[in-house]
């Protein structure tokens with residue numbers, strides 16, 4: 261079936277294309293049937309308005325001269341995040357729950373998976389089938405609307421996007437990596453040529469920890485109220501990758517809407533992977549007063565993000 265609202269389809273695919281092209285060396289180029297023939301292009305993706313949103317993982321021999329089918333049903337699949345998701349499958353990416361190391365992060369209840377979905381339980385409700393070993397990270401499932409830091413890292417590696425960079429290349433720090441433009445691609449909160457500068461101007465910082473020694477971190481102006489409209493990043497860094505970072509919360513009070521369970525200002529703690537969003541804390545209670553970096557992620561790094569800028573009009 262052909263697409264109805266061609267303008268919206270073109271716009272949505274362009275949004276996905278722009279995200280890939282800004283962050284990776286993958287280019288999405290539109291071709292007419294005539295161009296495919298005259299340019300003798302054997303391998304391509306064929307976006308189709310047929311039932312469901314899905315794609316095979318990677319290309320197969322059967323797709324030669326026929327196009328690798330990307331099923332994007334106009335009703336329900338023409339959303340930027342879905343288009344990106346299906347293009348990622350077309351490029352060869354699997355779901356996170358298919359990772360070889362997934363059992364460290366989730367427990368799969370195989371007895372609850374229908375036989376026909378055992379291959380990936382794509383159409384089941386994952387909440388009944390899968391349990392996060394760390395419930396504080398559960399919010400990450402299905403949360404992304406664009407290519408994430410680690411998507412970009414995987415595509416860059418698989419498609420050798422940075423191999424053309426002339427040597428010597430920059431040694432990116434703090435888990436940044438060399439991107440398709442031969443610049444360091446930094447975890448959010450870090451910037452600079454080698455990702456070794458904090459992205460906030462007059463607050464936050466990179467703190468190198470020494471084993472057994474405590475460092476105190478406070479919000480700006482503490483114990484007085486902080487200025488709103490700021491995002492402060494602190495990167496807490498251990499001396500080597502086998503050491504872990506621990507944070508103890510002593511005094512904490514950030515405004516929230518308790519009825520909506522919504523933080524107005526918050527402290528986000530990235531204790532798992534430094535390039536992945538962490539859980540946000542607000543309110544006057546802290547759910548736990550001690551948080552350690554995860555041994556499964558980047559144990560030697562922890563990022564604290566104090567955000568009083570995203571929601572405006574709230575006093576400190």
Ligand SMILES: [Zn+2]
Pocket residue numbers: 345349355
């Ligand atoms: Zn998928």
